[in-house]
Amino acid sequence: MRELALLGATGSIGRQALDIVRAAPDRFRVRALTAHSNADALFALIREFRPSVAALCVRPDVIPDDLKGVDWYFGPDATVQAVRAAAPADVLSAVVGIAGLPAALESLKVSDRLLLANKEALVTGGSLVMNMARDLGKPIVPVDSEHSAIFQCLQGRGDNAPAALWLTASGGPFRTWTAREIENATPEMALGHPTWRMGPKITVDCAGMMNKGLEVIEAHHLFGMPLDQIRILVHPQSVIHSMVEFEDGAVLAQLGVPDMRVPIGYAMGYPDRVPFRGERLDLARIASLTFEEPDTARFPCLRLALEAQRAGGSTPVVLNAANEIAVGAFLNGRILFGGIARLVEATLSACPGGNIYSAEDVFEYDRQARAVAAELLKRL
Ligand code: NAD
Ligand code: MG
Numbered sequence: 001m002r003e004l005a006l007l008g009a010t011g012s013i014g015r016q017a018l019d020i021v022r023a024a025p026d027r028f029r030v031r032a033l034t035a036h037s038n039a040d041a042l043f044a045l046i047r048e049f050r051p052s053v054a055a056l057c058v059r060p061d062v063i064p065d066d067l068k069g070v071d072w073y074f075g076p077d078a079t080v081q082a083v084r085a086a087a088p089a090d091v092l093s094a095v096v097g098i099a100g101l102p103a104a105l106e107s108l109k110v111s112d113r114l115l116l117a118n119k120e121a122l123v124t125g126g127s128l129v130m131n132m133a134r135d136l137g138k139p140i141v142p143v144d145s146e147h148s149a150i151f152q153c154l155q156g157r158g159d160n161a162p163a164a165l166w167l168t169a170s171g172g173p174f175r176t177w178t179a180r181e182i183e184n185a186t187p188e189m190a191l192g193h194p195t196w197r198m199g200p201k202i203t204v205d206c207a208g209m210m211n212k213g214l215e216v217i218e219a220h221h222l223f224g225m226p227l228d229q230i231r232i233l234v235h236p237q238s239v240i241h242s243m244v245e246f247e248d249g250a251v252l253a254q255l256g257v258p259d260m261r262v263p264i265g266y267a268m269g270y271p272d273r274v275p276f277r278g279e280r281l282d283l284a285r286i287a288s289l290t291f292e293e294p295d296t297a298r299f300p301c302l303r304l305a306l307e308a309q310r311a312g313g314s315t316p317v318v319l320n321a322a323n324e325i326a327v328g329a330f331l332n333g334r335i336l337f338g339g340i341a342r343l344v345e346a347t348l349s350a351c352p353g354g355n356i357y358s359a360e361d362v363f364e365y366d367r368q369a370r371a372v373a374a375e376l377l378k379r380l
Contacts, residue, residue, distance in 0.1 A: 001026070001027060001028070001029055001087040002027065002089050002090055002258075002268070003028075003029050003031045003090070003330055004017075004021070004030070004089070004090045004091070004379060005029075005033075005034075005036055005051075005053070005083055005086045005088045005090070005091045005092070005107075006018065006030060006032065006033055006034070006092050006097050007032075007034045007037065007079055007082075007083070007091065007093045007100065007160070008034065008036075008093065008094035008096065008100070008104055008117075008118070009034060009035055009042065009062060009094070009116075010035040010038045010041040010042055010045065010047055010200040011034075011035075011094055011095075011096065011199050012094075012202075012260070013092075013094035013117045013143065013199075013260060013264065014094045014198065015036075016260050016261050016264055017264050017268065018045065018048075018049065019028075019204060019261060020264060020268055021049065021259060021266045022257075022275060022276060022352065023275075023277060027274070028268060028320075030049040030050050030051045030109050030168065030240075031051055031052060031086045031088040032052070032053035032054065032055060032082045032085070032086035032088060033046055033049065033051045033053075033054050033055075033160035033172040034054065034055040034056070034078065034079045034082050034095075035055075035056055035057075035060035035245070036056070036057045036058065036095075036099075037056065037057060037228055038105040039056055039058075039164070039372065040276070042056060042065060042124070043064060046067055046070060047066070047067070047201070047272050049102055050059070051070070051086075051117075051290070051346075052070065052071055052086070053070065053071045053073070053080035053085045053086040054067075054070045054071070054082065055072070055073040055074070055079050055081065056072075056073075056078060057073055057074075057078055057079065057099075058074075059074040059075065059076065059144065059231040063090045063223065063305040064136070071085055071204055072088035072349070073085065075319070077102070077187050079095065079099075079100075079102070079103045080102045080103050080106045080237065080278045080283070081104045083103050083107050083110060083111070083357055084106060084110055087110040087111065088111055088199055088374070089111060089112045089113070090109045090111060090112065090113050090115055090189065090268070091107035091113075091114055091117040092104070092117070092143070092264075092267070092268065093114065093115070093116055093117060093118040093121065093374055094117045094118065094143070095241065096118065096119050096120070096201050096202070097118075097120050097201065097320075097324050098121070098123075098124045098125075098317075098320055098321070098362075098366055099190070100118035100120060100121045101118075101125045101129075101362065101363075102123055102359070103121070103122040103124070103357070104121040104129055105125070105128065105129065105132060105224065105227070105359060106114065108129070108132045108133055108136055109132075109136070109139045109189075110136070111352045112138065113138060113139050113140075113141060113268040113270075113294040114138065114140045114141070114166065114266060115117065115140075115141045115143055115264075115270075116140050116142055116143055117143035117144060117264075118262040119144055119214050119215065119218045120214070120320055121326075122217065122218045122222065122319050123214050123217045123218060123319075123320050124316060124317045124362050125359060126217065126218075126221030126316075127210045127219070127221070127356070128356070128358070128359055128362070129221070130221050130222070130224075136179075140185050140222065140268065141266075141267040141270050142218075142222055142263075143260075143264055143267045144213055144215060144218060144261055144263070145217060145241045145242075145258075145260060145262075145263045146167045146168065146241055146242040147175050147215070147219060147222055147223075147239075147242070148239075148241070148254070148263035148266055148267065149241035149242035149243070149253070149263075150165055150167075150219065150222075150223060150242050150243075150244055150254075150265065151222075151239055152254045152298060153243065153252040153253065154223070154244060157244075157246065159245065160248055160250070161247045162223070162229075162244050162245070162247075163229065163245050163246060163247050164224065164230070164231055164244075164245040164248055165219055165223060165225050165229065165230045165242070165243075165244055165245075166231050166232075166233055166242060166243040166244070166245060166253075166272050167212060167215055167216060167219060167231070167232050167233070167236070167242050167301075168232075168233050168234075168235040168240050168242050168243070169196060169206075169207065169209065169211075169212045169232055169233070169235065169266050169308070170193070170195045170196065170234075170235070170236055170238045170243060170258075170291070170294055171208045171209075171233050171236050172193060172194070172206040172208075172209065172211075172235040173189065173190065173192050173193055173194055173207055174207055174208075174232065174299075174337075175236060176191075176192075177298070178298075179297070179298045182208075182298055182299075182337060182338065183336065183337060183338035184336050184337065184346075185273055185336065185337035185338075186333075186336070186337070187261065187330060187331050187333065188335075189207075190203065190204050190208075190213065190330070190337060191203050191204070193206055193280060194236070194328065195236075195237070195238040195258045196238065196258055198260075200331055201324070201331075203250075204327045204331065204340070205323070205327065206300075206329060207227060207301035207336065207337070208299055208300075208341065209244055209294065209301055209302040210301035210302065210323055210338055210344075212232055212294065212302055212305075212331060212342070213301060213302045213303075213304065213305020213308075213309075213312060214305060214320070214369075216230050216232065216305065216306060216309065217305065217308075217309045217316055219306065220233065220309065224282075226319070227306065227309060227310060231265075231293045232302075233291050233293075233294075234291065234292040234294050235289065235290065235291050235292075235294075236292075237286055237288075237289055237290065238251045238258040239255050239256070239283070239286060240254070240255050241253075241255065241282065242295060244252065250297075250312065255281060256281055257278065257279055257281050257334045259276075259278050259279070261278060262276055262278075262374055263275065266354075275358055275362050287332055292294055300345070301323070301340065301341050301344065304319060304344050305319060306340065308348065312353075313353045313354055313355050313356060314353050314354045314355070314361070314362075315348065315353050316364040317350055317356070317362055317365040318347060318351045318353075318369040319344060320366070321365075321366045321369035321370045321373060322343055322344040322347035322348065322369055322370075322372075322373040323340070323344050323345070325343065325347075325370055325373040325374060325377065326339065326340040326343040326344055326373065326377075327340060329343070333357035334377070335377070335380055339380055340362055342380065343373060343376060343377060343380060346360075346376045346380075347372050347373040347376060350372050350376065351368065351372055352366075355369035361365055369374055
């Protein structure tokens with residue numbers, strides 16, 4: 001039986017993780033559930049899973065009488081406080097955005113393992129998170145499907161060194177669109193992902209391939225691989241979740257249906273396997289797997305993310321902050337799709353780079369970049 005704190009329980013990853021708990025109540029026990037502001041959704045999950053600790057970033061008007069016995073935390077630091085209070089064996093962080101970075105760091109201190117879906121924690125605080133994990137001897141098990149695939153391909157490699165990581169990408173809903181069509185796309189168009197069902201921020205990130213850029217940065221930190229040994233392959237069927245090419249020429253891939261419950265279950269069970277009850281992979285029906293080079297001309301966000309990581313220091317923090325502001329503005333109808341890349345690029349140009357020595361530095365660069373992006377947004 002493993003005890004788990006689930007951060008971001010009301011989201012796409014959070015709910016799918018709870019599906020796995022539901023199917024294996026003898027293996028997993030939920031000690032804490034957290035969410036940002038959807039109190040009614042969290043209340044329902046607390047009634048079902050009976051955690052002893054819960055948190056909401058936005059305090060609701062009332063806590064129902066039957067839930068008053070729960071150890072509650074509210075406010076901007078509530079997620080971190082809930083992790084500290086629950087101190088479970090495992091923390092699964094499915095928070096979206098840099099908002100998840102403080103809880104990721106706290107989880108490494110108080111828990112045995114961090115199961116990480118929240119890629120923005122690594123994009124913004126990757127070195128801090130990985131150094132802390134190494135110093136404290138705490139494993140980070142990736143939940144993101146590509147990174148889970150690579151993690152699985154690296155099991156049992158012996159002394160066969162990885163020569164390259166191949167991250168696959170579905171290409172998103174705009175894969176075959178012209179630059180002009182992409183430029184003028186609306187939220188409705190961006191939210192129709194062909195193979196994966198996810199929260200709104202990552203779905204928009206996928207449409208512009210910013211997501212793949214963030215994932216290259218995530219892979220660089222998780223696996224200690226230099227950027228020029230991480231390659232991207234557009235693979236519209238989303239069957240090969242990623243691959244590792246080894247020094248001896250062997251390439252190992254992990255395949256499966258595009259269902260996040262597989263990588264989530266892998267992380268929750270690791271090193272044991274959790275049975276999967278969903279649809280199975282049917283390669284004869286899919287018939288062919290195809291591959292294309294990524295196109296950074298039509299998808300400038302991918303280029304911006306890779307350049308930001310090459311620049312290093314605070315630049316990936318600025319990239320992430322500008323992207324969070326830009327995606328929010330796009331989803332609110334403030335800008336069209338092309339405005340996302342323009343706002344990110346303008347923010348990167350306007351923010352001088354600096355070094356990062358501590359988490360406080362990350363949060364300070366994030367604050368500054370958000371202010372710059374909000375100002376630039378008014379002129380877009
Ligand atoms: P989502 O928007 O569906 O859910 C986000 C969760 O985080 C919600 O429970 C929300 O209440 C909580 N949250 C939001 N803002 C918060 C804040 N400021 N502080 C604390 N909690 C907050 O997002 P999602 O699609 O589940 O994605 C979660 C993370 O997992 C993201 O980093 C995403 O990139 C990553 N991821 C998601 C998928 C997927 O299939 N959804 C796949 C791979 C990686
Ligand atoms: Mg992914």
